[in-house]
Amino acid sequence: KNLVGDADKQLQAVGVAGGDIKRLLEPALRLCNLDAESNGEFWRHQYGGLALFLSTEREEHFRVPEVFEEQVVVAHRFHVKPLLRAVQRDKQYCVLAVSQGGVRFLDGCRSGLSERSLEDMPDNLQAVVRGDHHKGFILHSFRFRSNAGDTAVPHGHVESNEEHEFRRYFREIAAAISDTLKEDQRPLLFAGVAELFPHFREEVDDSHLIQQPLSGNPDDLSNEELHRQAWPIVASLFDERRQQILDRWQQAAQTDLGDDALEDIIVAANEGRVETLLLANDSRAWGVYQTETQKVQRAEEASAENYDLCDCAAVETLNTGGQVMIVDDQKLGDDGVAAIYRYAV
Numbered sequence: 001k002n003l004v005g006d007a008d009k010q011l012q013a014v015g016v017a018g019g020d021i022k023r024l025l026e027p028a029l030r031l032c033n034l035d036a037e038s039n040g041e042f043w044r045h046q047y048g049g050l051a052l053f054l055s056t057e058r059e060e061h062f063r064v065p066e067v068f069e070e071q072v073v074v075a076h077r078f079h080v081k082p083l084l085r086a087v088q089r090d091k092q093y094c095v096l097a098v099s100q101g102g103v104r105f106l107d108g109c110r111s112g113l114s115e116r117s118l119e120d121m122p123d124n125l126q127a128v129v130r131g132d133h134h135k136g137f138i139l140h141s142f143r144f145r146s147n148a149g150d151t152a153v154p155h156g157h158v159e160s161n162e163e164h165e166f167r168r169y170f171r172e173i174a175a176a177i178s179d180t181l182k183e184d185q186r187p188l189l190f191a192g193v194a195e196l197f198p199h200f201r202e203e204v205d206d207s208h209l210i211q212q213p214l215s216g217n218p219d220d221l222s223n224e225e226l227h228r229q230a231w232p233i234v235a236s237l238f239d240e241r242r243q244q245i246l247d248r249w250q251q252a253a254q255t256d257l258g259d260d261a262l263e264d265i266i267v268a269a270n271e272g273r274v275e276t277l278l279l280a281n282d283s284r285a286w287g288v289y290q291t292e293t294q295k296v297q298r299a300e301e302a303s304a305e306n307y308d309l310c311d312c313a314a315v316e317t318l319n320t321g322g323q324v325m326i327v328d329d330q331k332l333g334d335d336g337v338a339a340i341y342r343y344a345v
Contacts, residue, residue, distance in 0.1 A: 003072050004028045010074040014304040020056075027059045028052055049086075053078050074304055081311040085281070085326045092184070093210075093234045095226060096177065097218035098192040098200070100125040100166075103173055105180075106223060108189075108234065113227040121176040128169045166199055174204040181208045187237060189230050191218045210237060245276060245325060249340055256344035260333025262309055263296040268341060269316035270294070276340040277317040277324045283310045283336030310337055 004025055011021045031052075049068040053060045055078075064086035073079035085091075086109070095113060097104040102124045106113040122128050181188060188208045190197055194215040201209060214230055221229070252258030259265055266289050268274050286306045287298040299306040314324045317339075332338040 001032045003070060004032060006072040007074060010072060010304075014074065024054055024056065027054060031061075049082070051083055073302065073307075075302070075307045076304065077307055077312075077315075079308060079311055081279070081308060081314055084279070084314055084324050088323070088325055091238070093187045093189060093230075094177075094180070095189045095191055095214070095230050096173070097221070097226060098170075098173065098190065098196070099217055099219045100169075101219055104218070104223075105177060106226065108227065108230065110231065110235075113223045113230070115223060118176050118180065120172070122169060122172045125165060125169045128172055129165050163199070166196060167203065170196075170200045170203040173200075178205065181205060187234065189214055189234060191216075191221075191226060191230065193217060210234065242325065242327075245278075245340075246327070246330060249276070249278060249338055252340045253338070257341045258338070259341065260335075260338040262313065262333075262335040262337050265337060265339045266296055266309060266313050266316070267294050268339065269313045269320065269322070272320035272322075273341050273343065273345070274313075274317045274320070274322045274339045275342045277313060277322060278330070278332055278338040278340075279310055279314060279324060279326050280330070280332050280336030281326050281328050283332070285309045285335045285337075310335065313337060313339075 007025060007028070008021055011024070012018075016024075049064050051062045051064065051068065053062075062083060064083060068082050071082075091109050093108045095104075095106040095108055097106065103121055104115055105118050105121065106115050108114075177188070182205075186208065187210050188204075189210045190200055191214040192200070194213060197213040197215075210233065212233055214226075214233060218226065249258060253260070259268070262285055265274065265277070269277070270289070270291065285298070285308065286300065286302050287296055287309050288306055289296050289309065289312055296309065298309075302308070317324055322342075
């Protein structure tokens with residue numbers, strides 16, 4: 001409620017009429033004023049942070065695992081930079097948990113996994129095999145070996161019919177996930193019996209596939225336990241990729257492909273030339289970018305007319321297919337921003 005009050009005061013200060021303020025803030029007030037019984041579900045399932053975006057045309061809210069600094073921004077554009085750490089690519093991945101008994105496709109981030117239903121995903125191995133009965137393929141029961149002796153976990157030796165059945169199974173799984181992997185370019189972690197991983201790798205586009213599987217029978221693991229075991233694997237990959245990007249920035253900074261001048265970066269972002277934008281977590285620079293003249297006008301503080309130019313650079317980079325990475329421990333120029341360009345001009 002305090003933030004809604006701050007928004008009310010800021011809107012009054014820039015001359016917005018009282019009736020318009022009431023209509024604009026009504027969705028936020030509605031959330032604040034819900035009684036304990038009716039708002040229980042909404043407020044009990046918050047993550048670390050809640051972001052609310054309101055305009056005369058739309059209202060959106062996002063719950064994310066990151067904890068935000070409390071702030072209200074009244075401007076002619078939405079301020080999205082606080083969300084970037086939660087959605088940046090080096091925090092997003094997916095897990096494919098596969099056994100002969102079923103398949104789970106899960107979207108992952110640092111805080112957890114959430115299961116997603118995909119069209120055409122086979123229910124299990126037996127369902128795929130039943131579809132091939134007219135071809136004479138029969139599912140055979142089998143056991144997997146471990147160092148401790150025979151167990152109910154799959155065995156390292158897969159006989160010919162079984163190998164064919166699993167290849168068919170993996171082929172259908174790969175087809176079901178292919179569009180998703182192409183669209184968002186997230187790394188994919190295979191969770192399943194280690195002996196089956198090479199067969200799955202042959203069927204899927206392995207440019208997205210993490211080469212270290214999460215070995216074991218995933219049927220025994222909840223989504224929470226899967227995340228606990230998966231995160232160290234993907235975190236190591238993300239750390240490696242992050243360092244590669246920082247190394248590329250150091251190299252680009254010695255040429256025309258690197259820049260840490262905010263004004264130049266905003267122009268380049270609007271032209272679609274920014275491949276990767278690096279932002280310090282506390283970067284902030286107020287002003288206005290005039291698209292007609294390609295000029296940046298700086299300001300001492302935020303206002304309804306002035307906005308965060310770092311936020312502007314991030315939005316334009318994302319709008320033109322670039323990536324944005326928030327970093328905490330790097331010197332990125334006076335404004336806490338740096339860019340790797342797709343090409344020099």
